[in-house]
Amino acid sequence: MATLTQKRKDIASPVWLLLAASLTLLGIAAYVVQLRQGIGATHLSNVSPWGVYIAGFIFFMGLSNVGVFFSVPKSQIRRGDCHC
Numbered sequence: 001m002a003t004l005t006q007k008r009k010d011i012a013s014p015v016w017l018l019l020a021a022s023l024t025l026l027g028i029a030a031y032v033v034q035l036r037q038g039i040g041a042t043h044l045s046n047v048s049p050w051g052v053y054i055a056g057f058i059f060f061m062g063l064s065n066v067g068v069f070f071s072v073p074k075s076q077i078r079r080g081d082c083h084c
Contacts, residue, residue: 034041039049 042049044052
């Protein structure tokens with residue numbers, strides 16, 4: 001018999017999947033608009049857009065690395081693979 005938390009996880013999974021898929025499609029659509037209209041679609045001047053894009057890329061890469069650094073040790077300790 002499934003517990004209440006297992007039932008909630010089963011119900012929530014399609015919702016998160018739908019949200020992630022819709023955000024992905026929105027991002028792809030925005031990228032296609034920028035490819036067709038050029039850098040003017042972002043309303044940025046010709047001087048600053050590369051700095052904004054690079055800064056955003058570095059920020060999100062760092063954010064994803066922080067997530068990995070916090071989740072991997074926790075999963076290793078939970079599985080018992082950590083011999084510290």
